[in-house]
Amino acid sequence: MTTMTEASVREFKMPDVGEGLTEAEILKWYVQPGDTVTDGQVVCEVETAKAAVELPIPYDGVVRELRFPEGTTVDVGTAIISVDVSGGAAPAEPAPAESAAPAAPAAEEKKPEGRQPVLVGYGVATSSTKRRPRKGPEVAVAQASTAIQTELNGHGPAAAAPAVTADRPRPLAKPPVRKLAKDLGVDLATVIPSGPDGIITRDDVHAAVAAPAPATTPAPAQTPAVAVPAPAASYDTARETRVPIKGVRKATAQAMVGSAFTAPHVTEFVTVDVTRTMKLVEELKQDKEFAGLRVNPLLLIAKALLVAVKRNPDINASWDEAAQEIVVKHYVNLGIAAATPRGLIVPNVKDAHAKTLPQLAESLGELVATAREGKTSPAAMQGGTVTITNVGVFGVDTGTPLLNPGESAILAVGAIKLQPWVHKGKVKPRQVTTLALSFDHRLVDGELGSKVLADVAAILEQPKRLISWA
Numbered sequence: 001m002t003t004m005t006e007a008s009v010r011e012f013k014m015p016d017v018g019e020g021l022t023e024a025e026i027l028k029w030y031v032q033p034g035d036t037v038t039d040g041q042v043v044c045e046v047e048t049a050k051a052a053v054e055l056p057i058p059y060d061g062v063v064r065e066l067r068f069p070e071g072t073t074v075d076v077g078t079a080i081i082s083v084d085v086s087g088g089a090a091p092a093e094p095a096p097a098e099s100a101a102p103a104a105p106a107a108e109e110k111k112p113e114g115r116q117p118v119l120v121g122y123g124v125a126t127s128s129t130k131r132r133p134r135k136g137p138e139v140a141v142a143q144a145s146t147a148i149q150t151e152l153n154g155h156g157p158a159a160a161a162p163a164v165t166a167d168r169p170r171p172l173a174k175p176p177v178r179k180l181a182k183d184l185g186v187d188l189a190t191v192i193p194s195g196p197d198g199i200i201t202r203d204d205v206h207a208a209v210a211a212p213a214p215a216t217t218p219a220p221a222q223t224p225a226v227a228v229p230a231p232a233a234s235y236d237t238a239r240e241t242r243v244p245i246k247g248v249r250k251a252t253a254q255a256m257v258g259s260a261f262t263a264p265h266v267t268e269f270v271t272v273d274v275t276r277t278m279k280l281v282e283e284l285k286q287d288k289e290f291a292g293l294r295v296n297p298l299l300l301i302a303k304a305l306l307v308a309v310k311r312n313p314d315i316n317a318s319w320d321e322a323a324q325e326i327v328v329k330h331y332v333n334l335g336i337a338a339a340t341p342r343g344l345i346v347p348n349v350k351d352a353h354a355k356t357l358p359q360l361a362e363s364l365g366e367l368v369a370t371a372r373e374g375k376t377s378p379a380a381m382q383g384g385t386v387t388i389t390n391v392g393v394f395g396v397d398t399g400t401p402l403l404n405p406g407e408s409a410i411l412a413v414g415a416i417k418l419q420p421w422v423h424k425g426k427v428k429p430r431q432v433t434t435l436a437l438s439f440d441h442r443l444v445d446g447e448l449g450s451k452v453l454a455d456v457a458a459i460l461e462q463p464k465r466l467i468s469w470a
Contacts, residue, residue, distance in 0.1 A: 008086035010059050011079035014046070022174060024048045025073045025246060026080065035063045043081060047246075052374050061085035073246065173200040181205045255405045263319070263440040267400040268449055272457040273421055275431040280463045289358050294365035298336075298390055300463060301413055301456070303360060305388060306332060306353055307469050308455035315452045316385050317408050319442050326443045335387035335404055336364065338371040346404050347376045348384040392416060398434040408444055411456065412436040433460075 014024055024046040031043045042054045043063075061083040068074055171188040173181070177200055181188050184205060191208045193200040235242070245253065277300050284295045309316050309332055317328045334352035338345055347370070349355070349363045370376050387410040391399050398414035414434040421430035437453040459465045 008084055009064060010061070010083050010085050012043070012055075012057055012059070012081045012083065013079050014074045014076050015055070016076045022176075023073050023075050024053075026068055026070055027052060028070055029066055031063050031066075031081075033063050033065060037061060037063060037083060048378065053377070057081070057083065059083045059085050171200055172198050177202055177205060184209050256402050259403050259405050262405075263403055264442060265400075265403065265438050266441045266444075266446070266449065267436055267438040268446075268453050269398065269434060269436050270453055270457045271432060271434045272461050273423065273430045274416060274433050274460045277460045277463050278416065278431045284357075290361060293358060293361040294368070295361060297416060298388070298413070299357070299361050299364060300466075301390075301411075301460065302334060302336075302352070302364065302388060303357060303466060304456045304459035305386070305411055306334065306360075307459060307466060308452045309386060310353065311455055311469060312448060312452045314448055315409050315439070315444060317443055318385070318406050319408070319440060329385045331385070333383050333385045335384035335407070335410075336367055337387060337389035337401075337404075338368065338376075340371055340374060340376075345371060345376055345381060346384060346387055347371055347380040348387075350383070386410070388413065392433065398436045400436060401438050403438060403440060407440075409437060409439040409449070409452065411453075412438070435460075 025048075027045045027047050029044050031037055031041075037043060037057050038060050039058055040056045043057045045052055045054050047053075064082040064084045067078075067080050067082070074080055171191065172193065172195075173188055178188065180186075180202055181191070181200075186205050186208050188200055188205075191200050191204050194204050195201045274297070277297060281295060281297055281300060284290050284299075313330075314328060316332055317326050320327050331351055332353040333348040333350050335346040335348040338347065347367050349360070349367060352360060352363070355363060367376075367380070370380070384404055384407055386407055387401075387404045389399075389401050389410060390413045391401075392413050392415035395415050399412050401410045401412045403410050412435065414436070416431050416433045418429050419432040420427050421432055422428075423430055435453060435457060437449060437456075439449045439452075455469075459469065
């Protein structure tokens, strides 16, 4: 037994660093057991489905134990680090009993008078909470073995699902996984779990759907001793590289699939002469009011879209499926799609409609810089209403972008190139680009979408309309 009392040990739990996120991956630990930490000190960096976030510890003390190594994905609410707040030295190794079961939750301890520690994404706790105890892996093995025996006896998935009893506990799965199983018609009691502590994952559900139907002839009456996932197929590491799908990339993939198969997309195109816009960009770079600010074509394209939204406010809306309502927004949170090493993210400029051109330039500059550093906060990626994706930076003419979930329109901007163009009755070299506007056809019809795209094109062709139309 250690010399420290359990009351002197505080456990810092994985907070919800975004709205409704259920897990995060520990990217890097900045402390080790035995290190002294102070209130507010960053102890680790985690990656959620939306961004990388640094977590500060809300205690003063000595690090006693790091519960998970780097690279581990941890559920929100799970203790990830324990700190001795008594001021004593941390033991060389944790006691065997403590390695088998975590210490008492900090939420059940009596808080000192005055300031209460505030965890990132938590807020101040108003009452103590208890985490539902997890069932051990023995349950998962017995559960999976029963499912396999049922299959071997000729009772396939088509048979009625057995009732959950004390002898047959409820399968362990998160709510999104349960919904997926329900949508696909999969009985979780027949799914072999591969997650920690016998938890059924999304991949397990998909594997159950893809599994071949059982043979009609009786199979040998033999029950596997242990239910384990099938080993991954071998591959030539010199010819292939496998990258785990997680974090931002996983969230982006799920969001795009949901968007593509939920909102009926329509995309319209227009090719426009932006020579005058390019000249205005060069003039603004010399303007003292824009000194130190990032001035580029994206700035004027963003302003043109904001003016088009002001002239056609119904484009700035979302579809509420549950209430069967169209929600028209009286503000514009302008999203800018950004490619980062962790994947595609779409942070947005809050209340972009109320910003002057210099203010918009400053906000766009900060947004891009933060995204490139990988420091975009989850809050910066929430609440977007309309988005711009600048695929022209990759040298392509344009694309058919998918809607950011919860939005009704997204504008793609192609490469700006010198092309032959009829100008004032003569063929001349002009700066030309192609714009593409995708919109949700449930709430945006062809007339509204066409008006918005035509307005953006007209402003970029004659930027003086920014003054007369704004």
